[in-house]
Amino acid sequence: MLDGVRRFHEQDAEVKREFYSRDITKRVFYNTHFNFHKASEVNWRDTLSCLLAPGPLDPHQLPSICRDVTIKYLDHVKKLALTLLELFSEALGLERSYLKDIDCAKGIFMLGHYYPPCPEPELTWGLSSHTDVGFVTILLQDLVGGLQVFYENQWIDVTPIPGAFIINLGNMMQLITNDKFISVKHRVLAQKVGPRVSVSCSLRQHVQDECQRMYGPIKELVTKENPPIYKEMKMSDLVKLAYTKELDDDVSLLKHFRI
Ligand SMILES: O=C(O)CCC(=O)C(=O)O
Numbered sequence: 001m002l003d004g005v006r007r008f009h010e011q012d013a014e015v016k017r018e019f020y021s022r023d024i025t026k027r028v029f030y031n032t033h034f035n036f037h038k039a040s041e042v043n044w045r046d047t048l049s050c051l052l053a054p055g056p057l058d059p060h061q062l063p064s065i066c067r068d069v070t071i072k073y074l075d076h077v078k079k080l081a082l083t084l085l086e087l088f089s090e091a092l093g094l095e096r097s098y099l100k101d102i103d104c105a106k107g108i109f110m111l112g113h114y115y116p117p118c119p120e121p122e123l124t125w126g127l128s129s130h131t132d133v134g135f136v137t138i139l140l141q142d143l144v145g146g147l148q149v150f151y152e153n154q155w156i157d158v159t160p161i162p163g164a165f166i167i168n169l170g171n172m173m174q175l176i177t178n179d180k181f182i183s184v185k186h187r188v189l190a191q192k193v194g195p196r197v198s199v200s201c202s203l204r205q206h207v208q209d210e211c212q213r214m215y216g217p218i219k220e221l222v223t224k225e226n227p228p229i230y231k232e233m234k235m236s237d238l239v240k241l242a243y244t245k246e247l248d249d250d251v252s253l254l255k256h257f258r259i
């Protein structure tokens with residue numbers, strides 16, 4: 001999959017042009033730094049964005065150079081996603097199928113990132129500090145490194161391990177668990193070495209009309225002592241917000257949904 005993403009980005013600009021767009025209602029689009037016009041520093045990165053689920057996904061919308069591998073990869077990601085949701089449901093003391101049954105794996109949004117070598121890495125980021133929007137992100141990185149997570153008040157390098165996935169919890173998971181699970185802040189350094197390639201698959205619904213389900217803190221997880229701290233909302237509201245705000249250190253967009 002990493003090779004497929006690399007092949008896409010290393011094509012001539014002329015070939016990639018047909019996918020270039022900043023229209024987030026498209027299922028497949030490619031651009032540089034998604035919130036380019038809002039950001040104070042432009043991230044050193046190009047990204048191919050693909051809404052893979054809910055379907056129907058017309059494979060012909062995917063770039064031909066990474067079409068077959070994306071379809072195969074999606075199959076594996078779906079299986080892993082369901083296993084993870086079962087484990088998280090159990091960890092929360094819920095029925096195994098709880099998170100699947102509330103459609104946490106219904107949406108899969110894939111980002112194929114390409115971070116070229118940066119001549120002046122101290123001036124910007126590969127990807128600014130942020131928390132992910134969805135429920136869970138299944139992230140695959142190559143062996144270059146540069147990803148960091150914020151843990152116990154410091155930035156920690158996530159050293160690449162061949163064949164390993166990084167699983168991040170996102171804002172939606174934090175919202176439905178009423179802060180029992182917290183979404184993790186992370187970033188990618190701009191570096192002189194590269195290119196670096198990564199593929200993140202977020203379990204997240206997007207802005208399409210079919211994604212209108214309301215989410216709030218799970219009833220089984222709230223009590224008198226632990227009352228809901230978030231309002232019911234549609235995930236598309238959060239996604240739209242993520243595309244209009246600048247990523248910054250005060251990252252969680254969840255503050256907009258607090259009661
Ligand atoms: O490139 C990476 O390792 C991180 C990507 C990421 O954080 C994201 O897609 O949300």
Ligand SMILES: [Fe+2]
Nearest residue numbers: 130131132186
């Ligand atoms: Fe992320």
